[in-house]
Amino acid sequence: MSDIQTSTVSEEGYASTSQVGDFELTIDATDEQGPNPNATLVADYASCFLPAVRVGAQQRGHDDLGTVQIDADADLDADDDLEAIRFELYVEADLSDEELAEIVDRAEDICHVHSALREELRAAITAHGDAF
Structure with a gap:
């Protein structure tokens, strides 16, 4: 079993949302919906x-x-x-x-x-x- 597991999804565009434990982090290559x-x-x-x-x-x-x-x-x-x-x-x-x-x-x-x-x-x- 891994020590760290995350799941990252992008439904469209260049933004993605990562699930890290109980936390969500939005990262966006275009800096529109979150930091790049x-x-x-x-x-x-x-x-x-x-x-x-x-x-x-x-x-x-x-x-x-x-x-x-x-x-x-x-x-x-x-x-x-x-x-x-x-x-x-x-x-x-x-x-x-x-x-x-x-x-x-x-x-x-x-x-x-x-x-x-x-x-x-x-x-x-x-x-x-x-x-x-």
């Missing part, structure tokens, strides 16, 4: 990386980061394929650049989406402490 697949992948990556930051911080003795935010942006090539992803990571806690770097390194090891992406597409991450 590339935008969804970038958001999914950030949504995986953010809790990995929290776990990585806890493993490094920083239990309370406060608010954490990732602003992601990405570049597409001429074929509309993802070419580069960048994260601006904002952490409310007042951490040194060295502490942030250690947390980001650990988060890269924890995040499953980071591990699944080809190396040249992994996010370039800039982290900011005492950000809120």
